[in-house]
Amino acid sequence: MTKVALVTGGSRGIGRGICLALAQGGVNVAVNYASSSQAAAEVVNTISSQGGEALAVQGDVSQPDQVETMVKTVLDKWGRVDILVNNAGITRDRLLLRMKLEDWQEVINLNLTGVFLCTSAVSKVMLKQKAGRIINIASIAGVMGNAGQANYSAAKAGVIGFTRSVARELASRGITVNAVAPGFITTDMTAVLSEDVVKQVLQQIPLGRFGTVEEVADLVRFLALSEAGNYITGQVFNIDGGMVMA
Numbered sequence: 001m002t003k004v005a006l007v008t009g010g011s012r013g014i015g016r017g018i019c020l021a022l023a024q025g026g027v028n029v030a031v032n033y034a035s036s037s038q039a040a041a042e043v044v045n046t047i048s049s050q051g052g053e054a055l056a057v058q059g060d061v062s063q064p065d066q067v068e069t070m071v072k073t074v075l076d077k078w079g080r081v082d083i084l085v086n087n088a089g090i091t092r093d094r095l096l097l098r099m100k101l102e103d104w105q106e107v108i109n110l111n112l113t114g115v116f117l118c119t120s121a122v123s124k125v126m127l128k129q130k131a132g133r134i135i136n137i138a139s140i141a142g143v144m145g146n147a148g149q150a151n152y153s154a155a156k157a158g159v160i161g162f163t164r165s166v167a168r169e170l171a172s173r174g175i176t177v178n179a180v181a182p183g184f185i186t187t188d189m190t191a192v193l194s195e196d197v198v199k200q201v202l203q204q205i206p207l208g209r210f211g212t213v214e215e216v217a218d219l220v221r222f223l224a225l226s227e228a229g230n231y232i233t234g235q236v237f238n239i240d241g242g243m244v245m246a
């Protein structure tokens with residue numbers, strides 16, 4: 001039986017890397033995107049050209065109806081979902097005193113409520129299958145905080161609490177739920193940082209560099225596919241060059 005994965009925000013950055021890594025692991029991959037249809041098509045074509053199977057699925061993860069439709073599209077195509085990677089995420093960075101309610105709500109709706117909606121919809125499928133692996137992409141901002149990211153840090157800390165609670169609820173049904181908390185990874189999201197900020201950040205990274213999409217994707221592939229993953233649930237894995245050590 002070929003396993004099936006749904007990766008939210010699979011069109012670019014870390015999500016794209018996760019789609020490619022899972023496909024290389026022999027998994028059929030549903031590549032979710034919100035607006036980057038060309039980028040999602042490119043991910044699907046790359047997977048096909050390497051002999052894998054993939055499908056681009058449009059849908060805003062913060063919208064319940066769109067999440068339901070997205071999951072139905074995957075089920076219509078492959079009939080099952082074995083792996084869910086909640087990766088879609090945005091930033092709307094501002095210091096607290098300048099942060100508007102819209103900045104707060106947009107980030108919470110997408111980065112936290114989106115994880116709830118996708119996990120609720122997919123866990124129903126996994127419960128019937130009596131198996132599944134759910135991996136939530138959090139952030140070290142949710143562990144240690146970050147000035148200018150009160151909304152984002154709150155959402156990511158929420159994702160960590162959500163991961164631990166749902167891991168406890170679903171463990172007896174053969175479903176594991178873990179979180180991956182990246183530090184600074186080279187993607188469009190970090191491309192907007194000024195040279196000064198990059199310099200300051202690098203001083204806080206013991207390994208002295210930003211991480212790559214492939215490094216995060218390899219960790220997610222391990223959690224999604226490894227036999228050892230059968231006995232790992234409710235954990236948060238920092239992948240951050242040593243920024244957080246606890």
Ligand code: NAP
Pocket residue numbers: 008009010011012013014015032033034035036037059060061062086087088089090110137138139140181182183184185186187188189190
């Ligand atoms: P990115 O390059 O900006 O890509 C974001 C992805 O999310 C895109 O595929 C985008 O698709 C998708 N997306 C945005 N809004 C969406 C929505 N409403 N519904 C569905 N998909 C949506 O970001 P990234 O750096 O790869 O980050 C991926 C995840 O890792 C995020 O959760 C982020 O918080 C987390 N993270 C990143 C870093 C880092 O340093 N880069 C560090 C820690 C954690 P469209 O283009 O179609 O909108």
